[in-house]
Amino acid sequence: GNSVTxxxxxxxxxxxxxLTINCTYTAxxxxxxxxxxxxxxxxxxxxxxxxxxxxxxxxxGFEATxxxxxxxxxxxKGSVQVSDSAVYFCALSAGLTGGGNKLxxxxxxxxxxEL
Amino acid sequence: xxxxTQSSRYLVxxxxxxxxxxxxxxxxxxxxxxxxxDPGLGLRLIYFSYDVKMKEKGDIPEGYSVSREKKERxxxxxxxxxxxxxxxxxxxxxxxxxxxxxxxxxxxxxxxVV
Numbered sequence: 001g002n003s004v005t006x007x008x009x010x011x012x013x014x015x016x017x018x019l020t021i022n023c024t025y026t027a028x029x030x031x032x033x034x035x036x037x038x039x040x041x042x043x044x045x046x047x048x049x050x051x052x053x054x055x056x057x058x059x060x061g062f063e064a065t066x067x068x069x070x071x072x073x074x075x076x077k078g079s080v081q082v083s084d085s086a087v088y089f090c091a092l093s094a095g096l097t098g099g100g101n102k103l104x105x106x107x108x109x110x111x112x113x114e115l
Numbered sequence: 116x117x118x119x120t121q122s123s124r125y126l127v128x129x130x131x132x133x134x135x136x137x138x139x140x141x142x143x144x145x146x147x148x149x150x151x152x153d154p155g156l157g158l159r160l161i162y163f164s165y166d167v168k169m170k171e172k173g174d175i176p177e178g179y180s181v182s183r184e185k186k187e188r189x190x191x192x193x194x195x196x197x198x199x200x201x202x203x204x205x206x207x208x209x210x211x212x213x214x215x216x217x218x219x220x221x222x223x224x225x226x227x228v229v
Contacts, residue, residue, distance in 0.1 A: 032216050043119075043205055043220040044158075089157065093216035102173075103148075103207075103218055107157035 002027045006090045006106035013080055013113050021075040021109045023064075023090035031092040033057075033066050033073040034103070038087045047075075047088070080113045087111070118142070121206050121221040128228050134193040136224050138206030145210055147189035148218065149173075149181065152203040164189055196228045 006023045013019060025031065032051045036044040048057030053068035062077045073090060090106040122137035140147065145166055150158040150173075160173030162181040170181050178200060182190045189208075193200055203225050207218040 034217060036220075043222040044207075045220070046217050049217055093218075102160060102163060103158075103216075105150075105158040107155060 002031070002092060002094055002104045004090050004092055004104055004106040006088075006109055008107070009087075009110040011109060011111050013111070015082055015113055015115055016079045017113075019075070019077040019080045019084075019111070021088055021090075021111070023073045023075065023106060025071050025073065025090075025092050027071075027092055027094055027104075029094055031094050033064070034091045034093065035062070035064055035073070035075050036089040036091060036105075038089065038108070040086070044089065080111070082113045082115060085111055085113045119206055119208055119219050119221040121204075121224050123224050124222065126224060126226045128193075128196050128226065130197060130228055132193075132196045132228075134196050134226070134228075136191040136193075136204055136206075136226070138189045138191070138221055139187050140189075140208040140219070141187065142208070142210070142219075143186065144208035144219075145186070146208060146218075147183065148207040148209075149179075149189065149191045150205045150207065151175070152205055152223070158205065161191065196226075198228050200226065201228045202226060 003026045034049045035047040037047045038044050048059040050057040050066035056065045064075045087108045087110045089108045091103045119140045148163040149161040164170045164183045180192045206221040209218040
């Protein structure tokens with residue numbers, strides 16, 4: 001079946017530090033890949049997405065590149081801010097198979113950015 | 116913008132009670148989902164629905180049922196609440212009409228069963 005593995009947290013960084021959160025996946029077919037963010041006390045919001053190999057998703061200074069050869073979708077940001085403190089989820093959506101378009105999530109990585 | 120609204124942010128229920136969690140979306144999405152979120156486990160799919168009156172079991176359906184009588188509304192039912200169902204519950208919706216499969220989430224309901 002489909003699965004997503006992401007690095008365990010919590011990750012604690014100083015403001016303006018470089019961020020990488022690793023994400024690898026296992027899937028049949030050609031999934032779409034997503035990063036969602038959850039701020040304290042809120043639901044999940046889509047941060048960025050990529051729908052095919054070599055696509056780069058980007059939003060709010062965050063980037064991730066769909067690497068089919070390494071089955072990875074690592075999240076990066078060059079300079080984090082305190083306001084980026086949240087939980088980040090990597091997810092995949094399989095194509096139209098018997099499972100429809102279900103999302104499969106990783107376990108989440110908590111990021112804390114300090115001044 | 117898509118809006119997914121869950122009826123309650125916080126609920127406290129007693130063991131054995133029948134609990135209804137309601138979710139409404141306003142973008143005519145055909146797909147709706149219920150997840151539960153627990154620390155260290157991420158999001159796990161309970162049930163989903165492709166269309167009105169259609170439902171499919173997710174990864175952890177035991178102890179839950181769902182109802183979708185109208186396209187915009189998807190209800191999660193705990194037939195007899197137990198303490199191990201204390202969790203954050205997230206509703207989501209999606210569509211394939213734009214050729215994408217991203218999901219839009221509600222704000223979550225934190226359920227405590229005592």
